Amino acid sequence: MPSRRTLFKGLALAAAASAVPLPAFAQAQYVPPLRQMRGMWIASVVNINWPSRTGLSADQQKAEYLAWLDVAVQRKLNSVFVQIRPTADAFWPSPFEPWSQYLTGTQGQDPGYDPLGFAVEETHKRGLAFHAWFNPYRVSMQGDPAKLHPDHPGRKHPEWIVPYAGKLYYNPGLPEVRKFCQDAMMDAVTRYDIDGLHFDDYFYPVNTTAFDDSAAFAQYGAGFPDLAAWRRNNVDLMVQEMQQRVLEAKPGIAWGISPSGIWRNRGTDPLGSDTNGGQSYDNLHADTRGWVKKGWLDYIAPQLYWYIGQPPADYSKLVPWWSDVAAGTNTLLWIGQAAYKAGDPAQAPEWQQTNELSRHLTLNRDHPEISGDVWYNANDVRADRLRSISTAVDDHYQRPALAPVLPRLANGRPPRRPVLAHALRRSSGVEVRVVATGDETPFLMAIFRFDRDAAPEAFADARNLVAVVPGGKQVTWTDPDGGSGHRYHAVAVDRANRTSAPSRGFRVV
Numbered sequence: 001m002p003s004r005r006t007l008f009k010g011l012a013l014a015a016a017a018s019a020v021p022l023p024a025f026a027q028a029q030y031v032p033p034l035r036q037m038r039g040m041w042i043a044s045v046v047n048i049n050w051p052s053r054t055g056l057s058a059d060q061q062k063a064e065y066l067a068w069l070d071v072a073v074q075r076k077l078n079s080v081f082v083q084i085r086p087t088a089d090a091f092w093p094s095p096f097e098p099w100s101q102y103l104t105g106t107q108g109q110d111p112g113y114d115p116l117g118f119a120v121e122e123t124h125k126r127g128l129a130f131h132a133w134f135n136p137y138r139v140s141m142q143g144d145p146a147k148l149h150p151d152h153p154g155r156k157h158p159e160w161i162v163p164y165a166g167k168l169y170y171n172p173g174l175p176e177v178r179k180f181c182q183d184a185m186m187d188a189v190t191r192y193d194i195d196g197l198h199f200d201d202y203f204y205p206v207n208t209t210a211f212d213d214s215a216a217f218a219q220y221g222a223g224f225p226d227l228a229a230w231r232r233n234n235v236d237l238m239v240q241e242m243q244q245r246v247l248e249a250k251p252g253i254a255w256g257i258s259p260s261g262i263w264r265n266r267g268t269d270p271l272g273s274d275t276n277g278g279q280s281y282d283n284l285h286a287d288t289r290g291w292v293k294k295g296w297l298d299y300i301a302p303q304l305y306w307y308i309g310q311p312p313a314d315y316s317k318l319v320p321w322w323s324d325v326a327a328g329t330n331t332l333l334w335i336g337q338a339a340y341k342a343g344d345p346a347q348a349p350e351w352q353q354t355n356e357l358s359r360h361l362t363l364n365r366d367h368p369e370i371s372g373d374v375w376y377n378a379n380d381v382r383a384d385r386l387r388s389i390s391t392a393v394d395d396h397y398q399r400p401a402l403a404p405v406l407p408r409l410a411n412g413r414p415p416r417r418p419v420l421a422h423a424l425r426r427s428s429g430v431e432v433r434v435v436a437t438g439d440e441t442p443f444l445m446a447i448f449r450f451d452r453d454a455a456p457e458a459f460a461d462a463r464n465l466v467a468v469v470p471g472g473k474q475v476t477w478t479d480p481d482g483g484s485g486h487r488y489h490a491v492a493v494d495r496a497n498r499t500s501a502p503s504r505g506f507r508v509v
Contacts, residue, residue, distance in 0.1 A: 030365060032462040035497065036401040037299075037334045037372025039079035040381050041133065041258075042068055044102050045086035046141060049378040054105030058112040061103070065119055069126050071382045075389060076397040078468070079129040081198050081258075081374060084116050084188060088139040088154065088170065088181075092116035092192065096184035098149040108149035120192050127444050127470035129403055131196035131254065134185045136238060138202055139168040153180065164211045172204060172234045173216035181238070182245055189250055195495065196254035197246055201303060203235045204285040231285040243296050252496055254406055256299035258336050258374065259288040261306070261318055263325075273321040277313040292331045298406045300331055301374050305338035307350035308359055316363055323367040330407040332371050335364060339375045343385025358392040371404045399462035402446065405497045415442050415492035415500040421474075423488040423506040430482025430508055434475045434490040442471035442492035448502065449479060450487045459491065459502050468493075484508055 043049045050068060051061045072080055084091040089100035089107060092115065098108035103115065116132070123130040139154050140147070143166045148154050154161045154168065160177050162169045170177045189197055205211060207228060217227055224230035239257070246255045264272035264279045271289070272279075280286040291297050302322055306313040319335070326333040337360060341351045350356055364370045375381050375389070384390050416438030423432045434445050447467040448459060458464060469477045471493065482488075486508045492500040 032399040032401070032465075033371075034402060034460060034462045034465065035371065035404045037079060037332075037374065037403055038075075038077040038397065038401060039081055039131070039334070039372070039374035040072060040075070040077055040339075040378050041374060041376045042080055042082045042378045043086075043376075044083040044091065044100065045135070047102050050082075051103060054102060061111065061115065062113070062118060062122075065115075066122060068378055068382075069123060069128065071378060072128055073126055075381055075393050076400065077128070077375075078401060078403050079131060079195070079374075080123060081131040081133045081196075082119055082123075083133040083135070083200075084119075085132075085134040085185065086138070087135065087141060088137075088152070088184075090116075090184075090188075091119075092188055094184060094187055096153070096180070096187055098152055108151065116188060116192055120194060124193070124443075125470060127468060129195040130193075131198045132188055132192070132194045133198045133200065134188075135202055136181055136185075136199055137170045137172055137204075139170055141167055143167055162211060162213055164205055167205070169205060169211075171213050171216055172238065173213050173220055173231065175220070178234070178238055178241070182242060185242075186245055186249060189246065189253070194253060196256065197242070198254075199239075199242075199257040201258060201260045201280070201284070201286070203238075204231055207283050207285065228282070228285060232281070232287055235285050236287060236290070239291055239296050240294075252409065254298045256297050256301060256332075256334075257288070257291070258301040258303055259286055260284065261302045261304045261322075261336070262313060263287075263289040274317045275313045276311075289325050292325050292329055295330060297331050298408070299334055299404075300326070301334040301336050303336035303338075303376070304360075305336065305341065305376075307341075307348065307356055308363065309350065310348070315360060319363055319367055319370070323369040326369045332404055332406065333369050334372045334374055335360070335370060337361075337373050337375050339380035339389060340377055342380070342388035343383075352386065354386045354388055354391050355395075357388050358395045361392055361396045372401075399465050400446075400468040401462055401465075402444070402468060402493055402499070403497050409496040409498070412496060412498060414498045415440065415494045417501045418442070418445065418490050418492045418503050420488060420490045420503040420506045423482070423486070423508050425482075425484065425508060426478065429478045429480040430486065430488070431476060431478045432482075432488050432490070432506075434477075434503070436471070436473050436475075436492060440494070441473055442500075443495045444471045444493035445469050445475045445477075446491040446493055446499070447477060447479070448489045448491065449482060450489070450505075451485065452487070454487065454489060454502075454505065456502075459489070459499075482508060 101107040103111040221230040266272040419435045421433040449466045487505045489502040
């Protein structure tokens with residue numbers, strides 16, 4: 001999602017992708033990882049991405065979503081982050097909040113199908129992970145409570161609402177609000193087969209008393225040194241409590257946040273980054289560094305929407321800072337990438353360079369704490385201005401990749417070893433057929449191709465990974481680059497991205 005300054009500059013897993021041979025120099029210098037987050041954000045607020053406008057029929061909305069999945073597959077991504085609660089409303093039949101106005105143009109109007117149910121099912125059919133993206137506190141992009149649906153919780157509980165800067169917000173300082181927001185989001189978590197619960201960077205909108213929560217502060221702020229400390233504690237409680245609720249209800253899914261990219265500047269706090277930009281700790285009351293250090297998140301995906309060398313906030317200074325924050329914790333670090341800036345003529349000259357985003361991913365390689373990237377936003381991943389996206393993909397996504405395993409799930413029971421039934425030459429290439437074993441159906445199958453017998457360690461990286469395909473009891477995939485003498489192995493992958501032992505090899509004759 002955008003930074004606060006760039007909200008409306010309205011992003012992917014190779015469900016089945018033949019590998020492009022790595023250049024010799026790249027093979028010598030860089031070993032492609034087996035696991036790497038490759039995600040994109042699909043925004044729904046003000047119809048940034050999906051649906052592209054209100055009033056589309058159910059079939060038109062479905063077709064648009066499938067087209068976004070096509071983009072994700074084309075760009076060799078493995079995950080999508082889809083905004084399903086943009087303004088205290090819902091992209092599913094929620095008992096807590098009304099249907100989103102961004103579906104039909106009218107808040108509360110049934111779109112004629114279940115968008116979340118459809119999206120999750122279709123995403124999984126392509127072997128992609130579905131992360132449900134929620135905005136925790138935003139109620140409306142306009143400031144008149146009377147324009148909310150008559151049954152909206154904000155109409156029933158006007159004391160929950162705080163107007164500010166032409167918008168409406170739930171008051172994060174009210175315990176009943178915090179619980180209600182969690183209940184509304186957990187409804188989607190418990191009822192749908194999602195892979196993750198995801199917050200964006202919108203908490204308190206501003207650090208000022210103009211956001212009038214004085215009555216709540218008077219009621220609940222005793223013991224805090226000031227308003228800012230109390231507000232920060234309210235956000236901390238939301239984050240900590242969401243973690244507990246996810247762990248209790250659905251421990252197999254990922255829980256994370258994509259905050260704005262600067263926690264604090266070094267000039268404010270010696271623990272801060274060498275930057276001079278907006279500080280989430282102070283401006284938004286979001287202690288993003290603290291959440292990582294306290295172990296409250298499975299992953300954090302800071303929005304590092306600056307170019308390498310940018311004076312107030314240099315990408316090349318923020319990457320090592322965030323890597324240091326994540327080091328030694330069980331919180332994965334993914335980087336939010338500004339696809340929306342690349343090739344935009346309104347942006348700085350550095351963003352007019354075809355390889356700026358590719359350079360970001362190259363820099364990331366020097367920091368093993370970083371296990372992937374998420375791109376904002378889908379429109380720009382598809383538009384590929386200056387070929388900036390395809391350059392990054394060509395340079396860094398030459399092999400498929402599985403999404404990372406959450407550290408807390410890494411020791412769970414892995415899938416059963418599959419059987420590679422055959423690898424036969426056909427006119428279109430080598431047809432590989434894999435059969436799952438055991439009672440559980442794998443979420444994915446990873447197909448490896450070798451020129452000779454493979455040692456066990458050869459499956460630890462993606463140098464010989466040629467495809468990641470949707471799982472099943474039986475899976476058939478054709479390798480257009482396969483031929484006589486090649487040896488194939490298959491690895492089963494479960495929903496937590498844990499992998500089985502590789503199958504026995506099958507040599508093509």
